[in-house]
Amino acid sequence: MNFEWTAEESAFRKRLQDFLAATLPEDWERFSQHGPASPALTEYARSFCGKLAEEGLLIPHWPTEIGGAGADPWRQAILAEEMWIAGEPRGGQYMNVNWVGPTLIRYGSPEQRARYLPPIAQGAALWCQGFSEPGAGSDLASLRTRAVLEGDHYRVSGQKIWTSYAGLADTCFLVCRTSEDRKKGISILLVPMDTPGVTVRQIPSLIGEGDIHEVFFDDCLVPIGARLGEEGQAWEIIAYSLTNERLGIPRYALARAALDRAVQVLQAQDEFAAEAVRLEAAHCAALCEAARMASYAIIDRRCRGEAIGAESSSARFATIMAERRVAEFAVEYLPEALADAHPYLKMHHQRGIVAGIAAGAAEIQLNIIATDVLKLPREPR
Incomplete structure (x- = not known):
């Protein structure tokens, strides 16, 4: 695997960062605490996703004949990472572009595609x-x-x-x-x-x-x-959908950004010198990197046209571990963040605390890894 971004990929990330800086409101970090499914954030997401669509940044990974740009999975990953680092201003619409739309493209009837794809592509639908x-x-x-x-x-x-x-x-x-x-x-x-x-x-x-x-x-x-x-046919369709869903939610990116923010605050308060604090931060950083690499390995396989199976659960569980550890780090060393002293860290805590439930419970992911990846027997012999 090549660990360097191409010039085009770096430019795409910079374009997204510039768009976010110019588009998100000044109080976004505090506003984002409303939660992805709150009425306030859902209403804002319709406006935000409409602007993303106008800039060609909502569905760049969709086929060109459907209105996308035919971008490869790496562009999809970059898009998702920057959205999650920002606190996911697309709200629940991230599901639309990551897996609902692609599933409809692959399995939908002409009538279903004509009815449902345009509103998704315009940032006007919520599923x-x-x-x-x-x-x-x-x-x-x-x-x-x-x-x-x-x-x-x-x-x-x-x-x-x-x-x-x-x-x-x-x-x-x-x-x-x-x-x-x-x-x-x-x-x-x-x-x-x-x-x-x-x-x-x-x-x-x-x-x-x-x-x-x-x-x-x-x-x-x-x-x-x-x-x-x-x-x-649901079993086949769901398997396709979930592969797209789990790889389209790079929560590790938000976790790493929250960790970096927490470390900066601790350094500014001269509270980062203690060995226990630095060691725990290092553990958090290692877990974030492990989750990122596990996800990147699967994205690389997608780019090569290789089938993706239960190993996506390994990447998902690695992300769960990273999110939980970072959330616990903030609670342990910056508890005032949960009382609105640091809105970004509070936002991450609210997202991270459900990491082991959303998109498939952690225990279920472990069962899948045990049976389908490690090939362990279901019962003692």
Whole structure:
């Protein structure tokens, strides 16, 4: 792997940094504490993403025939890193450009692509993913939300939980059961959130503003044209989507930026000389670099056209470790940050504290690594 950025890649990063400096409001660090799914940040993100789109910076990694620039995965990684270092001003729309749009490009019907891709490309859409359920958190094969075909509509009944952005989303990427087969009986429906019978309830959050919800589907009628792909194809589609999702969330970049900010504050306060503080900062930096390299190795494989499998979970868990350690470092040595003394560090803490839950629980990632990467037996022999 070449560890040097090309001149073009460096120029692209500088262009993004200049755009952020010119576009984000002066009180952005404090404003960003609202949280990615808050009404305030969601409203701001629509304006921000619209400006990104005008500059050709919202979907540069999409194919040119869809409105993108055909940029390679390294440009996508640079874009995501700079957005996360800034505190992700795209809000929940990062999902749109990272995996919802690309999944629709690959599996959507012409009608679905015509309906959903333009609003995403303009920065005017917000999606949520209806995956987890009570009793079926990250085990999608156990889901019970059912879609029964009746003529030219599906009748959908069930419940989803821990659904990010559902309270303000336009459309739900809904995973549901269409037959009894454990895996082949799962399908995907694209369900407008204003469909009669859809009810959203916010789950209270211990920190910041609540980003997660319960979603209930009570005999919702969804047209058959809203099905993405074929019946029973969900497993293949989800595998493709999650690979894009996990590599498109470089939380390690925010963690490293927060660590650097914390060290600068400690140095300014003459509190960085102690060996214990310096050693812990070094541990945090090492974890951030390990997460970055694990992600870069997978991006390199994407550029080579190689298939990516369960090893993406290794990169995901490395990022979880980095985020948690940096958040703990700030709490230990700069606790005043949680009382608004250092807004950037508080923002990172709010993002980092859920790192092991969002985008797949840490324990589930470890199970995947154990069984699919290390090939360990599921039960003692």
